[in-house]
Amino acid sequence: MSTTVTEIWKRIGQIADVHVDRHFVIDNKTHSNCLVDLSGLTNPENTGLLREVAIELFRRTIAEGRFDTNKAVMMVGTALLDTKLVELMREINESEPMIESLVPAEIREEKLFVGSDLVNSITPETQVILVQALLQEIKSVNKTIGSVIRPLGSGVRAISSIIDQSGLEADDFGVPFVIALRSVEVLHFDLSTGTCPLCSEGRPIVKNRGQGEEHKRHFPKYKGGYIDL
Numbered sequence: 418m419s420t421t422v423t424e425i426w427k428r429i430g431q432i433a434d435v436h437v438d439r440h441f442v443i444d445n446k447t448h449s450n451c452l453v454d455l456s457g458l459t460n461p462e463n464t465g466l467l468r469e470v471a472i473e474l475f476r477r478t479i480a481e482g483r484f485d486t487n488k489a490v491m492m493v494g495t496a497l498l499d500t501k502l503v504e505l506m507r508e509i510n511e512s513e514p515m516i517e518s519l520v521p522a523e524i525r526e527e528k529l530f531v532g533s534d535l536v537n538s539i540t541p542e543t544q545v546i547l548v549q550a551l552l553q554e555i556k557s558v559n560k561t562i563g564s565v566i567r568p569l570g571s572g573v574r575a576i577s578s579i580i581d582q583s584g585l586e587a588d589d590f591g592v593p594f595v596i597a598l599r600s601v602e603v604l605h606f607d608l609s610t611g612t613c614p615l616c617s618e619g620r621p622i623v624k625n626r627g628q629g630e631e632h633k634r635h636f637p638k639y640k641g642g643y644i645d646l
C-alpha cells in the first residue's frame with residue numbers, strides 16, 4: 418500500500434526540524450521564513466521511517482519520470498543523510514529490486530560501501546537519477562553533475578529529493594525532471610541590502626532555533642516578541 422505525501426510529511430515533521438511560515442534569524446545579516454533540518458533522520462531510531470520515505474521517493478521517481486528500470490541508475494550525494502539513503506537503497510534493492518544503485522566515486526574510494534563497479538558501465542544511454550535528501554542550491558548539484566556524471570559520458574535525467582527547498586525548476590538545473598516528496602518555499606531576507614518584511618510586520622522571532630537567542634540579547638525589545646518551538 419502506498420503512503421500518501423501528507424502521511425509521510427507528518428512523520429518527517431515529527432522527528433526532523435521542519436518549520437514553515439515562521440520567522441527565523443539565520444545569522445546577523447539573514448532572516449528567513451522557514452527552517453528545514455533533516456539531520457535527525459540519520460538517528461538510528463528513525464531508520465524505519467527513513468526506509469518508508471526512501472521507498473516512496475524511489476517509487477515516485479520511477480513512476481513520474483517513466484524511467485526504464487533496466488537503464489536507470491540512482492546516484493546519491495555525499496551528505497550524511499544521503500549516505501544513509503544509499504544503505505537503505507541497497508537493502509530495498511535486495512528485498513524488492515526496483516532499480517540499480519550507483520554510489521559516487523568519492524564514497525567508493527573511502528570504501529564505505531562495497532561493490533558497485535557500475536561507474537564503468539555508464540554509457541550515454543544510461544538514465545542517471547541524482548538523489549539528494551534535501552535539495553537546496555544549484556551549486557552543489559552542478560558540481561556533482563559536472564565532476565562525476567558528465568565525465569562518464571552521461572547526463573542526469575532527474576533530480577529526486579525528500580524535500581526541495583531550492584525554489585528552482587528542472588530547467589534551472591538543466592535536467593528533464595525535478596521530483597520531490599514535498600516542496601517548501603524558503604525566503605531569505607538579506608538585511609545588509611534591505612529589510613526583513615517579517616520584522617516590519619512584527620512577526621514573533623523563533624528564539625530556540627537558529628540565532629534567535631542571540632538576536633534577543635541584542636534586541637530585547639523587538640516589537641514582535643520571541644517564541645519557542
Ligand SMILES: [Zn+2]
Pocket residue numbers: 440448449613614615616617
Ligand atoms: Zn526578520
